[in-house]
Amino acid sequence: MKLAIDETRCKGCNLCTKVCPYKIFKEGKKANRKGIIIPELDRPERCTNCRLMHLYGRTLCGVCQLTCPDQAIHWVEELPYEPKKVAIEY
Amino acid sequence: MKLAIDETRCKGCNLCTKVCPYKIFKEGKKANRKGIIIPELDRPERCTNCRLMHLYGRTLCGVCQLTCPDQAIHWVEELPYEPKKVAIEY
Amino acid sequence: MTRTEFWQGNTACAEGALAAGCRFFGGYPITPSTEIAEHMAVKLPKKNGVFIQMEDEIASIASVIGASWTGARAMTATSGPGFSLMMENIGFAAMTETPCVIVNIQRGGPSTGQPTLGAQGDMMQCRFGSHGDYAVIALCPASVQEMYELTARAFNLADKYRVPVFLMADEVVGHMREKIIIPDSVEQVPRKALVKGTLPFKPDSDLVPGFPQFGKGYGVHVTGLTHDERGYPCATNPKLHETLVMRLVDKIESARHEIADYDIINPGAEQVFIAYGAPVRTVQQVMHDHPGDNIGFLRLRTVWPFPEYAPGEFKNARRFLVPEMNLGQIAREIERHVRVPVISLPKLGGELHTPSELLAALEAYR
Amino acid sequence: MTRTEFWQGNTACAEGALAAGCRFFGGYPITPSTEIAEHMAVKLPKKNGVFIQMEDEIASIASVIGASWTGARAMTATSGPGFSLMMENIGFAAMTETPCVIVNIQRGGPSTGQPTLGAQGDMMQCRFGSHGDYAVIALCPASVQEMYELTARAFNLADKYRVPVFLMADEVVGHMREKIIIPDSVEQVPRKALVKGTLPFKPDSDLVPGFPQFGKGYGVHVTGLTHDERGYPCATNPKLHETLVMRLVDKIESARHEIADYDIINPGAEQVFIAYGAPVRTVQQVMHDHPGDNIGFLRLRTVWPFPEYAPGEFKNARRFLVPEMNLGQIAREIERHVRVPVISLPKLGGELHTPSELLAALEAYR
Amino acid sequence: MSYEEWYRQDRLPHIYCAGCGNGTIINCTLAALEQMAWKKEDTVFVSGIGCSSRAPGYIVTDSLHTTHGRAIAFATGVKLANPDLHVVVITGDGDLAAIGGNHFIHACRRNIDLTVVCMNNQIYGMTGGQGSPTTPLGCLSTTTPYGCVETPFDLCDLAIAAGANYVSRWTSYHVKELEKAVLAGLQTPGFSFIEALVQCPTAFGRRNKFKQVADQVEYLRSHSMLKAKRDRLLEQGEHIPGDMFVVGELERRNRPALGVKR
């Protein structure tokens, strides 16, 4: 699974940058055409959901998605599915 | 002071007959022209107000008057004022 | 097999509604309409329907509109002050094309006025009382029999045109008891359902879209904002607004002939009465007492949309006399459509015009 | 010494009210009127006045009526949905002869409609929106300058006739900013006080009774029920009801000439525009761009009571063209008073008529 | 007794039915008012629509008999526009808590300096006996012909939750206590709410097995429980029967208020 921000929806509020326990979202730098600065993802593979959603068959954590007021955060299927090895930071 | 029921106002609800500690009001018997049965007074001189209003210069008890929903109960001045002697029943 | 009863007008209204399949009543008591609610409170639970006394008239009409979206035939009944409070949500019903029946047993206004006496002072209000342009249907019964029949018809019209329909009765008719013949059954024109897969606010050729009942999987969005044919808000689009509002008005105005219900009596007469509601009875008495062809009568059961061509059927009319229990509200409308004098015969104060008053008016203008 | 400003119409309305001595504003926010409340919230406390945001529009107009009985010049401002909610208490104000000013910055209806766009869809509602028969005064500004001046006049009319007065503006005028010349001071016609010892609802020869302000020892009873000249309820007395309601209407209708405010431009013209509010500006543009005597213009600042004799001043008129941002509401009224065709030029959707649209209409009917 | 002077003598007798408790509540209200050193001309009564709301028509002060449910909103305008006036609202359970519920809770919240006396007869009297938001569960009315199934409001709880500075409840039986409660209400800055349970023989009693007026008054007496007793029972974990209601002073506090005389 791959974490993604939908640029057509994100309004750049940066709330996602505050709520992720892994600090995966970072404030972006450059405005897009609409003048919106979309956050950047910092090693999204670290996200619990990215790693374990398939394993447990349900959404884990998901706080960024629940919080995102603009329904801009999703996980998309990566095919073929290959669990990535990441160093987990606690 | 003399206790009186104003017949133009009394609607015969008989609430006064329930509230007076001295049971001075008694249910009446005969309907008047409007079909209303006005309570009768049983030795009204026993009423605290009748006896003591002048002495204390204010309304005493007065529960019947406060209760009477039709503003039908009053004390009228008796001139010349003569305190009456009554046997008080406790 | 019909049945005879000796009923109060308000009872007949409630029974007419029940016969027409009304299964939801949301209301708030107010003289002189209360008996309708009270009758519904007794009867609806026995018919698996819902009676609810809401906290006020705003909530009453809101609950009726909500109930209507579940497919139920729904109504409320009120009088002047409550009617005034319903105005905002009546506009919502018009805008969202929600079928519903609103009974107004008119009493003397303005304000609290004469709570227990009859009037016809809300006739313009029922047409123009909510903000913005819209159209509605208003029926006026003149007898207990008509309280029954027109209430039932109101439901059919509401469902057919998806519009709030008003039974604009008055205290005189609402409170009097008289003979009524109850029919065996009452026609129920079903609400046209939306064809699945089509847009919920796209009209058919009759300008009325099919009804996307809640709970049937339409996933419809209903809003009082200006909306497109999907039902979605588009409140800054002038074109869509114009199209929508014009259609809301046109669907009623263009069906004027079908909705209109009136009698033409003595079309050759020169002096013509036009009346609706209780004053009809006085005109009928005058005509009965003075038979012949010299008095004409346009007797309206539908007042809105106004059958504007009907006065024209009195080809020889030299004047129209309009007895109303108000200051000439429908006389104003008639003035727009005729070329001869319109004589308003207003009567305020709660009493019906007497036959001699109308005779005097006939004399005065002859 | 006058002063020039570049103000929004809504600001000018609020400032006009303050200049006229308004000291109480009770309101509830609604687009596109909110700036009036917001301006009052800033300014009134500095002038020892009271601004209160009530819980809804029903409470707003109620608080205004209450405040008025203490002698304060009081107002509220709203738009369609809020206006609809005020209807019951507007009737109360009419019935109790309470002076008050109600501003309606009209937006697109019905229902929530087009909250941010202009319309004139509430013109009939302001006359007929409450139940029963009554009369009111309605003024229509067409510029920021008039937002100021007519608001101030509204207070004088309200006090003089003891009647609710409506400033029926629209979003176009309410929201635009333009040049305005602020006069040094504004005339304030004081409310006529009741002569002590006379009956509180007994009219003077102008049909208006003196005002028995609360707190001055009149011990007046004010009720929305039909009342006698003492102010006491007499809701089952037909005669008293008729007398009262007729007087409420007559005091306004009989002062029509004094209340009416309009301009007659090119009275000899054959084609005559009649307009009020924002469309006035388009007519003015057309007349400016096409000078000469062939286009007449009856430009109304008072719409209710309708100056019914004014169209007659166009002796050669062959038709009246009535551009309105509604479906011809005032055109209906005009039809009652003229013998030549009345061409309604309705425009819905929030946009003002363009000069070329009006020119096209002139051409089409020439 | 001098509170009689507060009546418009020319309008008595009033229209209330024989035995209607409303007249009693007016007596108590005026008796309390008489104890304030207020001039009649500085006092204003405001009401809505209902039997109860007819009361101001019988009182000599300036009085405003408004529309159904809106008394408090009108009174808010009167009071804020002239805080020197003492404004008393008389209302009924329908007027206050059905159609007028919103104005009620907002005035409590704002703590407008009004004294509101509610004659709660648990029914719509004026319109002939429909259920009200205070009609007890199971009671009969013309719109609850099978018994009321909606839980009634506790008006005092509502007033307290909404923020009123002074709240108490008594009944038409408790004339002296009620007079004192109204007096306390008049004295308290901010919103004061006094609920008076009253008998309505015509529209309530008749349908709910009270044959005589006195029976309903007796019911009110015997089913009221003093707050202190209620608190004690609660503390001891004892059961309080569902048909008892608390009487007494239920709230007195000093939240910020609006419209208090300067």
Add this chain to the structure above:
Amino acid sequence: MSYEEWYRQDRLPHIYCAGCGNGTIINCTLAALEQMAWKKEDTVFVSGIGCSSRAPGYIVTDSLHTTHGRAIAFATGVKLANPDLHVVVITGDGDLAAIGGNHFIHACRRNIDLTVVCMNNQIYGMTGGQGSPTTPLGCLSTTTPYGCVETPFDLCDLAIAAGANYVSRWTSYHVKELEKAVLAGLQTPGFSFIEALVQCPTAFGRRNKFKQVADQVEYLRSHSMLKAKRDRLLEQGEHIPGDMFVVGELERRNRPALGVKR
């Protein structure tokens, strides 16, 4: 995550400002709904007017976007006429508690089987930032330019006093807790009220010293106090600062309800 299916994808992005908390509350509501085994076609959303009330327009079920303040009254009709439908009301502080206050308390009293989610941003967002009945004392808005002087409502206290069966409060920070609270509300027969405090950067935050969206969310987090803690502090007689608000489940009971699925 499958609650995404409850959105009308063709209407996203919604009209809310960047950082507006309303979107978060919709997420939580739909996430809770997804856990009920309800069909979309059996679920109806109803709302009034306001930014918050725009929410149903973004949800795929049947939805009724009504008039300002009246959502609950409309919803009452929907629910009573067809108790098989699950009816959720989304509302704002102005819609629910200003103009709609009366319908709110009456629905609580009747315990109509609705779930009401109130997005309380303590301001009128849609109309550009006027004070609402929940605007805290001293806060700035366009109609309280000198600071709000009216004590705000505690909406949950009101709901409890009025009779609601289920009441809880959380904030847009507490997404998981809020989801659970909505779930509990959906499961409880009778009236369920869930208040969600949300940031409104445009109309509230901007005027009240919250420079960034996150600052206001942080404020909500740091000023919320769990009910258990509040109770403990109260018990210990400790002072609770005036700017703290309680979060958690505040009421759960089983009074008679109306409109419960048969």
Add this chain to the structure above:
Amino acid sequence: MRHEVRFSGFGGQGIILSAVILGRAAVMHDNKFAVQTQVYGPEARGGASMSALIIDDTPILYPKVADPGIYVIMSQEGFEKYGAHARTDAVMLVDSTLVYSRPDCRYIEIPATREAKETLGRDIVANIVMLGALVASTHIVSEAALEKAILDSVPKGTEALNLKAMKKGIELAAGSTQP
């Protein structure tokens, strides 16, 4: 033939019910037409109550009663307010227990309240006594119709009492002073 009847008395006497019963008798059992109206209004409370009935063989058009030919008056206040101005060719049934005045028209004295209380034991049925007397003396509906209408209208369990009251009224009318 159009007959107009006016009933008046005080609240609680069943004045309105009387008119309704009479109307039912005419419509449901005599196959006639009838319109019943009444005075509503809070002011009526406690004061005099009034109800009117029109009976006719053909449909009734104008439904109001202004100057009736028949009166049933059951209280002094009712007489003063609604009976005193009866036209001289009218006929008035007065409950002589409660009405002290007498009209200028023909009148029939029926001691209905006294009889109801003393003979029948319940003063509440005085109105039915009056109805019996009315029908006996005017025949505006048949006695059979009245009997059926009473049975339709009165509370369960009181049928016998009410029929007795009706009979009593018929009897009293027969023996009444009819100056």
Add this chain to the structure above:
Amino acid sequence: MRHEVRFSGFGGQGIILSAVILGRAAVMHDNKFAVQTQVYGPEARGGASMSALIIDDTPILYPKVADPGIYVIMSQEGFEKYGAHARTDAVMLVDSTLVYSRPDCRYIEIPATREAKETLGRDIVANIVMLGALVASTHIVSEAALEKAILDSVPKGTEALNLKAMKKGIELAAGSTQP
């Protein structure tokens, strides 16, 4: 002479304020007439905002702007919605930092946002930079009037910054590419 100006950009850029300042300049300080209008509506939120101004020497009658001669465009979305269809004889000032497209009419590129941020340190004054450039290149109001209007309108303490921004705009207009 009637001049019609349309401003567009996104929320927060001060598009409406720009029109108001220009209107004030014309009315209060140049003794002209002006009418300012704008697009309201929830839908405008987040999207493109727009405001229009008419300036004239005589009173302005028809107050709406349909097809303006002058544009001030400060965002790409604003361009697409409100600028793309400019008539060919119009003139358009574009904030070249944020607007990528160019119209068919004459246009003037002003890197207002970049300059505001980089030279003046606050991108919030980009609109004032545009105003300066507008006045310099069209002279629809005098520079003195604009200066006074800016001083009336901006928050206390920001006067100097705003005047600098205006000057910067005038400067940029002078040196701008005007194809």
